Amino acid sequence: NAGVTQTPKFRVLKTGQSMTLLCAQDMNHEYMYWYRQDPGMGLRLIHYSVGEGTTAKGEVPDGYNVSRLKKQNFLLGLESAAPSQTSVYFCASSQQQGWRTEAFFGQGTRLTVV
Amino acid sequence: KQEVTQIPAALSVPEGENLVLNCSFTDSAIYNLQWFRQDPGKGLTSLLLIQSSQREQTSGRLNASLDKSSGRSTLYIAASQPGDSATYLCAVPNSNSGYALNFGKGTSLLVTP
Numbered sequence: 001n002a003g004v005t006q007t008p009k010f011r012v013l014k015t016g017q018s019m020t021l022l023c024a025q026d027m028n029h030e031y032m033y034w035y036r037q038d039p040g041m042g043l044r045l046i047h048y049s050v051g052e053g054t055t056a057k058g059e060v061p062d063g064y065n066v067s068r069l070k071k072q073n074f075l076l077g078l079e080s081a082a083p084s085q086t087s088v089y090f091c092a093s094s095q096q097q098g099w100r101t102e103a104f105f106g107q108g109t110r111l112t113v114v
Numbered sequence: 115k116q117e118v119t120q121i122p123a124a125l126s127v128p129e130g131e132n133l134v135l136n137c138s139f140t141d142s143a144i145y146n147l148q149w150f151r152q153d154p155g156k157g158l159t160s161l162l163l164i165q166s167s168q169r170e171q172t173s174g175r176l177n178a179s180l181d182k183s184s185g186r187s188t189l190y191i192a193a194s195q196p197g198d199s200a201t202y203l204c205a206v207p208n209s210n211s212g213y214a215l216n217f218g219k220g221t222s223l224l225v226t227p
Contacts, residue, residue, distance in 0.1 A: 033214050042219040043203075048212040058211055090157065094213060101145055101207050103215055107157040 002026050006091050006106035013081045013113045021076040021109050023091030031094045032074040033058075033103070034066065036087040043090065049074055081113045116141045116208055120218035127194055128226055135189040135221045137204035142182045148215065149178050149189050150203040158203065162189070194225045 004025045013019055023032065034046040045058030049068040063085060065077045074093075078085060088110050094103040117140045127133050137147070146165050150158040162178040164171045164187065171178045177190040187204055201222045205215035 031212055033212070040219070043205075043215075043217040045211060045214045048214050050212045056212060058214060092158075092215075094207075096213050101213050102148065102160065102163050103205075103207075104160065105150075105158040110155075 004091055004093055004104050004106040006089075006109050008109060009107065010110050011112070013078075013111065015081060015083060015113060017081050018077070018079050019081065019111075020078075021089055021091075021111075023074045023076070023093075023106060024072055025074075025091075025093040025104070026072065027093060027095070027104065028071070029093035029095045029104075030071070031096055032068065033092045033094075034064070034074065034076045035090045035092065036060065037090060037108075038087050046076065046089075081111075083113045085111065086113045087111060116144075116206060116216045118204060118206060118216050118218040120202075120204060120221050122221060123219065124222045124224075126224040126226065129194060129196060131194050131225075132190070132192050133194055133223070135191070135202050135223070137187040137189070137218055139185045139187075139206050139216075142185050144182065144206045145209070145213070146207065147178075147180055147187050148205050149176075149187075150205065152201045152203060152220070154200075161202075191223075194223075196225050196227050199223055199225050 033048045035043045047066040052071040091106040149161045164180045175192040201220040203220045205217045207213040
């Protein structure tokens with residue numbers, strides 16, 4: 001019962017470095033999401049995908065790119081990390097069936113940019 | 115834009131008390147409302163999902179109610195225990211962004227022995 005798995009769990013980057021966060025789900029969900037969580041700001045949507053090969057911008061997309069080449073994976077990339085991207089990143093997936101929409105979350109990736 | 119607000123931001127109660135957490139939302143055209151629990155440094159665990167047509171949903175000592183017309187939901191925790199200490203988040207899906215969830219900022223609950 002893996003659900004939604006994020007790797008890595010922790011990472012420290014230097015300003016300007018790049019990295020990719022991986023999200024994998026084994027529930028065959030169509031919809032996947034990346035959020036960031038910051039103190040006092042709550043959870044904010046970065047990018048989302050409504051199916052394999054599709055991506056769309058959320059509330060705070062600047063500085064991030066995403067790809068959904070396979071249905072089960074959703075990658076979040078930082079091309080040139082900035083201290084403002086220090087945050088906890090959560091991936092989620094859901095299967096849209098109207099009111100039955102229920103989201104499942106990964107355990108998070110704690111990223112520090114120094 | 116759907117705004118989700120949770121009151122209070124923090125709550126401290128002695129063990130055994132019954133308590134109510136509040137969630138309000140500005141757009142009543144919701145599909146459902148979901149309550150989550152988040153322990154420090156951990157991910158989000160789904161507690162309850164209430165359909166838009168439902169009034170209540172129960173799981174063990176937890177009871178969530180939904181009043182769409184007034185834009186409110188409450189999470190009732192009966193006979194609180196120290197293990198209930200966590201942050202509780204409510205969220206509603208936004209159909210304009212792939213049903214991504216709009217979250218409140220949460221209520222941080224501390225149950226003291």
